[in-house]
Amino acid sequence: MELRQITNAITKTIVILVFWGMLLMDLLLSPTISFSEIAFALVKAVIVSGVFWLLFVMLVDTFLKTILLDAKEKKADRIEGGLSYHVTEPSPEEMAWLKAQEREKAENGS
Numbered sequence: 001m002e003l004r005q006i007t008n009a010i011t012k013t014i015v016i017l018v019f020w021g022m023l024l025m026d027l028l029l030s031p032t033i034s035f036s037e038i039a040f041a042l043v044k045a046v047i048v049s050g051v052f053w054l055l056f057v058m059l060v061d062t063f064l065k066t067i068l069l070d071a072k073e074k075k076a077d078r079i080e081g082g083l084s085y086h087v088t089e090p091s092p093e094e095m096a097w098l099k100a101q102e103r104e105k106a107e108n109g110s
Contacts, residue, residue, distance in 0.1 A: 003061075003064055003065070003068065006064055007057065007060050007061045007064055011056045011057050014052065014056050014060075015049045015052055015056065016049075018048065018049045018052045019049040022048045022049065023042065023044075026041040026045065
């Protein structure tokens with residue numbers, strides 16, 4: 001998996017949660033629920049989630065790059081697991097194992 005894909009997935013999830021949390025909390029705390037209250041809550045939720053989107057893109061991207069650099073510095077391989085599994089390159093042994101698994105599936109499936 002690519003670093004950008006991971007960043008986008010985490011950021012989208014957080015922004016969606018912030019949007020719904022802000023919208024529902026605003027509607028829950030309003031004394032009456034009218035069309036204007038709902039419209040104002042929607043606008044406010046969009047603006048707040050947009051600001052959070054900018055912040056979280058920077059934070060998550062920096063966080064993942066730090067993990068990647070730390071994993072490369074320690075020469076971690078994907079077998080050790082963790083989040084570094086998705087951003088580190090597979091070792092030659094793992095590639096050979098994956099190719100052997102594919103060949104085995106092809107032989108058994110035919």
